[in-house]
Amino acid sequence: MCAFVARYHTMIECKNLSKIYQSGDMQTVALNDVSFSIEKGEFVAIIGPSGSGKSTLMHILGALDSPTKGEYFLDGQEVSKLDDDELSQLRRDKIGFVFQAFNLLPRTTVLRNVMLPLLYSDTTDQQREDRAKACLAYAGMEESKFLNLSNQLSGGQMQRVAIARSLINNPAIILADEPTGNLDTKTSQVVMKAFQELNQKGHTIVLITHEQEIAAFAERVISIRDGIIESDIKNTKK
Amino acid sequence: MIITDILKETSWSLSANKVRSGLTILGIVIGIASVITMVAIGQGAQASIASSIQSIGSNLIIVRPGAQKSGGVSSGAGSSATLTNDDASAIKNEIANIAAVAPEDSKRAQVTAKGTNTNTQIVGTVADYAVVRSIVMESGTFVTENAVKANAKVAVLGATTRDDLFGAGSDPVGKIIRIKNVDFDVIGVTVAKGGSGFTNPDDSIYIPITSSQHFITGNTFVSTISVAASDQSSMADVQNNISDLLLKRHNISDPEQADFSLTNQADIIATASSITGTFTILLSSIAGISLLVGGIGIMNMMLTTVTERTREIGLRKAVGIKKAYINMQFLAEAVALTFFGGFLGVVLGWGASLLVSKLVPSLTTQVSMSSVLLAFGVSTAVGIVFGFYPARRAANLSPMEALRYE
Known part of the structure; x- marks a missing residue:
């Protein structure tokens, strides 16, 4: 249910993206004329130190923020011109988020957390539940934990739930923002393996991180510094 | 679909956070009950004094x-x-x-x-x-x-x-x-x-x-x-x-x-009307202070939950739920809490007034419709405004800002 057919075409296309923050007289250039594209089925890590502009880039890719200049196409749709509600719609239909802080609803069952993006959509309760269960199984969550409360889970389990949630609308891309930032090394490896598996099943994944070892799980690494792309390397190991 | 989703989300959210909902309701209950009881006691006292004056023959x-x-x-x-x-x-x-x-x-x-x-x-x-x-x-x-x-x-x-x-x-x-x-x-x-x-x-x-x-x-x-x-x-x-x-x-x-x-008996009338006047002022102050205290309690409860709720709102926005739906859900939550608390408060205030009458036979308390409406009206207004307004503000933040809110 959450898998889709791999078919090569451009998923993300950025043309001359700039983001300038204005506070008083101070201008901060967070992104400076960045252009790149990501094909369907790629596993890309965007890496850079803090202040490099990678978070800004991630916000723009995630339709959480709009660029000051330039164009951004997601799955063929121009994003930079959309209003707030259209952006919400786009996030729901095309983007699955995995956050560093997991961001699960507290005191809420695993199942309900995964169903959250389906709220107010045109689906029955039964459909929502079926899809959530399928995605949880797909993300490697044991069925016995489906009705556990989110705060009773370990960090690794929480991130699996978050991954299942990101898959629920069968998104065009999965955007993971420092997904291992709150996890120990061993759990990080497990979660990254899970992302690799998803990628092998055909999902396009964009990973934001500042750790070289985490970026090594991806097949392509874009490193960014001072708002410009420093390097864009295919990972030859893979 | 949208209406039932909002109602389900509201009831789930209130029942999943029992302590938070309970404390908010308690604040509203105490606020309303204290206004109703205090005014009932005051009006009972006023009526008893008025009837004492009546018996001297002020008319x-x-x-x-x-x-x-x-x-x-x-x-x-x-x-x-x-x-x-x-x-x-x-x-x-x-x-x-x-x-x-x-x-x-x-x-x-x-x-x-x-x-x-x-x-x-x-x-x-x-x-x-x-x-x-x-x-x-x-x-x-x-x-x-x-x-x-x-x-x-x-x-x-x-x-x-x-x-x-x-x-x-x-x-x-x-x-x-x-x-x-x-x-x-x-x-x-x-x-x-x-x-x-x-x-x-x-x-x-x-x-x-x-x-x-x-x-x-x-x-x-x-x-x-x-x-x-x-x-x-x-x-x-x-x-x-x-x-x-x-x-x-x-x-x-x-x-x-x-x-x-x-x-x-002009002097008796003058005394009677000055006592009535004093009592009216006393009653208004009691009602005013009780409303203020109750209102601040309700406001505090509503505002202290904002941090957690702001992150939740950020998450809801990030996963693509429209602002209007988020607003509606939080409005529904505030309305549900204040009306439920308000209803309990009226019942409790009424009960307390009757109890005072029972315990102090010389004081017949009178629950007035206007005090019930005033207490209910002000408390629900405060509850809804302070329950809904911060949520609305959070829903207007960008999802990332809301998610990072401390």
Whole structure:
């Protein structure tokens, strides 16, 4: 249910993206004329130190923020011109988020957390539940934990739930923002393996991180510094 | 789909966070219940004081015959004979807002009973006199309408007169007294009232006004007419109307030449209205302070949950839920909490008021609809505003800002 057919075409296309923050007289250039594209089925890590502009880039890719200049196409749709509600719609239909802080609803069952993006959509309760269960199984969550409360889970389990949630609308891309930032090394490896598996099943994944070892799980690494792309390397190991 | 989703989300969110919901509801319950109870106690106290003042007779207007003037020599108020029984009936029949009218024809006289005698005030009057002067019977009955119609030779003794004639604490009902050589049957004794001004109502004998005019005074006139207005606020109107009516009946065009005078217990009225005024201020302050305290409690509860809720709103936005739906859900939550808490608060406040009445029998609390509406209205307004406004603000943040909110 959450898998889709791999078919090569451009998923993300950025043309001359700039983001300038204005506070008083101070201008901060967070992104400076960045252009790149990501094909369907790629596993890309965007890496850079803090202040490099990678978070800004991630916000723009995630339709959480709009660029000051330039164009951004997601799955063929121009994003930079959309209003707030259209952006919400786009996030729901095309983007699955995995956050560093997991961001699960507290005191809420695993199942309900995964169903959250389906709220107010045109689906029955039964459909929502079926899809959530399928995605949880797909993300490697044991069925016995489906009705556990989110705060009773370990960090690794929480991130699996978050991954299942990101898959629920069968998104065009999965955007993971420092997904291992709150996890120990061993759990990080497990979660990254899970992302690799998803990628092998055909999902396009964009990973934001500042750790070289985490970026090594991806097949392509874009490193960014001072708002410009420093390097864009295919990972030859893979 | 959208409506049911919002309702389900609301009920789930409130029941999943039981402590948070419980504390918020508690704040609202306490706020509303305290306003209702405090106002109920205050109004009970006000009513009890008002009725005490009422029993002194603050609604009383006394009509006396005017001074008789002949060639510039005045013989003093009350000396002329200008008021009649018919004047009294006219006042009773033609003027609105009157509770009772009692004409009075009185004279001091020697009274004898078996072997004892005393000199006391003989008051000829009608049944309404008991209402006008707040007379309560210790035993027997007061002068009745029928006794007045029938010129009956019956007498009601004041407590002091009873003591003088028959001995303290005795029950003389059924015995006979003799006033000016006429035998009267004793039909009742009044409860001792204590002195009021120059006349002592306990040292009096009450007989039907017709019998008094027939057997004792020989008058066709009455010495005073006492009028009880139905309430204190209509006193001024009633007094003016009586004056107009009597001027017309006595064919006098110039009010200066009136052959009667009207007096009321102005000082008691002034005291009563100043007490009422003080109480109104007291009640308003109690209600105001309770509302303020309750409102701040509700506001605090609503605002302290904002941090957690802001992250939740950020997450909801990030996964693509539209702002309008987020707003609707939070509005629904605030409405549900405040209405549920408000309902409990009204029930609790009402119960507490009844309990106070039970525990303190002298204080009959009164729950007023206006205090219920005021408490409910203000608390729900505060609850909804402070439940909804921060959520709305959070929903307007960008999802990332909301998610990072500390």
